[in-house]
Amino acid sequence: MRDRRRGNERAVRPFSVxxxxxxxxxxVIPCGCAGKGERKTLHIAMPYSDYxxxxxxxxxxxxxxxxxxxxxxITLIRQSRCEEYMEALFSSDAEVDLVFFGEDFRLSDAAYxxxxxxxxxxxxxxxxxFNDGGGRSDGAGQVLWINYNWLTKLNLQIPxxxxxxxxxxxxxxxxxxxxxxIRDEIxxxxxxxxxxxxxxxxxxxxxxxxxxxxxxxxxGERKDLLMAETDAFREGVRFCNGLYEExxxxxxxxxxxxxxxxxxxxxxxxxxxxxxxxxxxxxxxxGNPEVLARFVHVAPPAGASGKCYALYTRHDPDxxxxxxxxxxxxQEAKLLLDTMMTPEASLIARYGEQGVDWDYSDGRDVSVxxxxxxxxxxxxxxxxxxxxxxxxxGPMSVPEEYIEGVIWNGVNSDAExxxxxxxxxxxxxxPEPGEFHEADETLSAYIDGWVYxxxxxxxxxxxxxxxxxxxxxxxxxx
Numbered sequence: 001m002r003d004r005r006r007g008n009e010r011a012v013r014p015f016s017v018x019x020x021x022x023x024x025x026x027x028v029i030p031c032g033c034a035g036k037g038e039r040k041t042l043h044i045a046m047p048y049s050d051y052x053x054x055x056x057x058x059x060x061x062x063x064x065x066x067x068x069x070x071x072x073x074i075t076l077i078r079q080s081r082c083e084e085y086m087e088a089l090f091s092s093d094a095e096v097d098l099v100f101f102g103e104d105f106r107l108s109d110a111a112y113x114x115x116x117x118x119x120x121x122x123x124x125x126x127x128x129x130f131n132d133g134g135g136r137s138d139g140a141g142q143v144l145w146i147n148y149n150w151l152t153k154l155n156l157q158i159p160x161x162x163x164x165x166x167x168x169x170x171x172x173x174x175x176x177x178x179x180x181x182i183r184d185e186i187x188x189x190x191x192x193x194x195x196x197x198x199x200x201x202x203x204x205x206x207x208x209x210x211x212x213x214x215x216x217x218x219x220g221e222r223k224d225l226l227m228a229e230t231d232a233f234r235e236g237v238r239f240c241n242g243l244y245e246e247x248x249x250x251x252x253x254x255x256x257x258x259x260x261x262x263x264x265x266x267x268x269x270x271x272x273x274x275x276x277x278x279x280x281x282x283x284x285x286x287g288n289p290e291v292l293a294r295f296v297h298v299a300p301p302a303g304a305s306g307k308c309y310a311l312y313t314r315h316d317p318d319x320x321x322x323x324x325x326x327x328x329x330x331q332e333a334k335l336l337l338d339t340m341m342t343p344e345a346s347l348i349a350r351y352g353e354q355g356v357d358w359d360y361s362d363g364r365d366v367s368v369x370x371x372x373x374x375x376x377x378x379x380x381x382x383x384x385x386x387x388x389x390x391x392x393x394g395p396m397s398v399p400e401e402y403i404e405g406v407i408w409n410g411v412n413s414d415a416e417x418x419x420x421x422x423x424x425x426x427x428x429x430x431p432e433p434g435e436f437h438e439a440d441e442t443l444s445a446y447i448d449g450w451v452y453x454x455x456x457x458x459x460x461x462x463x464x465x466x467x468x469x470x471x472x473x474x475x476x477x478x
Contacts, residue, residue: 040332043075044075045096047100047101051391067345070335072336082111090324097332100393102392102393109319121323122323131318131320138433140422141213142195142310143277144199145275145295147294150178154171169187169243172187178270191257191260191261192256193257197282202300204236207307208236221434241461251456262283280292297418308429320395347398348388350402352379353388356378357381358379367404369423371404375406
């Protein structure tokens with residue numbers, strides 16, 4: 001078992017479990033087989049994934065069975081409301097030893113501590129088996145992607161300043177770049193489901209370092225400086241308000257979920273000009289090279305002062321698995337999880353079958369992130385239908401050298417290659433890593449509300465009395 005790494009805690013969502021909900025969320029589909037001979041059987045509940053074809057014949061599951069000598073009976077969870085499921089599970093007599101987490105089925109730190117303190121989980125309140133292998137430990141938390149086909153058709157250059165970006169978005173709005181004769185183009189689109197999807201958060205970094213994850217304070221030596229009350233921040237909000245007033249930034253970006261944003265970006269009608277994400281694979285459907293080819297990453301545009309920043313994000317690992325206190329096979333469960341946390345298992349969990357999907361490199365090539373190569377990926381198996389691993393579900397600990405050391409496989413539509421090039425571009429715009437200010441969700445919500453009202457014109461950003469009202473409200477959170 002590995003020490004838990006603390007990250008940004010997500011608030012526990014309120015829930016109310018009725019008898020119907022208990023019966024519903026525990027309606028799962030068994031996929032395993034019974035124990036054979038003296039082999040002990042572990043009962044594992046894990047979320048259903050569109051990208052895992054058959055857990056019963058999955059290569060990684062078979063490898064774990066052989067490595068541990070255990071039978072693994074998998075039960076699929078077909079819902080994403082994690083805390084509701086856990087509460088229903090605790091109150092049932094379902095035979096479950098472990099629960100795996102991943103994709104949209106995630107357990108918050110707060111909920112984990114609550115369950116541990118209540119004695120519902122075998123693990124102590126200060127450690128668990130984590131999932132540390134989905135990507136690099138730090139880097140740019142937002143990347144701007146622009147429709148390169150539209151730029152080419154309209155003979156436009158890649159924008160390097162916010163003024164140039166505005167002119168590009170105006171051309172996207174007015175000049176029918178998708179060529180269908182209809183004014184259906186969306187210059188830039190977003191979603192409030194995550195900060196990475198909201199383009200206004202990205203654009204504020206062209207005026208002042210904007211870190212919404214830690215309540216818009218600075219970083220390192222400036223960690224106690226509240227950027228959200230500076231004149232530069234105000235100027236950035238004013239710029240975003242201008243985009244909104246001119247119809248370049250639609251209100252849907254503040255209202256819609258990621259699924260709606262994703263549907264627009266992947267539309268065969270080619271209606272989106274730009275968007276922001278942490279990874280290109282967050283919003284573009286797997287196996288869709290035509291859409292991947294539409295968009296290129298763009299470096300952060302400079303604001304009026306000539307400065308610009310990229311959002312520095314430290315990716316702390318998520319909870320990967322827990323052992324229920326009711327389990328009668330605690331030692332076997334620990335054996336399985338300890339095995340899954342080894343580099344050998346974690347590389348399978350991340351990249352698939354060695355010698356088929358990936359292999360170790362000779363170190364001569366440069367990785368997609370610009371460092372020494374360690375891994376050659378022959379088949380991209382992340383977020384595509386496959387039966388080699390669990391698509392990031394469950395615990396793992398991939399050594400950083402292998403995350404950083406992936407070699408490009410020669411496929412231009414490889415999402416890891418595309419992200420790697422974007423991260424290389426954004427590296428010079430990142431602030432030096434340092435200490436963060438303690439996050440304050442209440443402060444963040446206060447700022448979010450005002451920024452939304454300023455951008456959408458519900459409050460006048462140019463009115464000095466309104467701005468002072470906003471600033472005075474910030475003092476209550478210091």
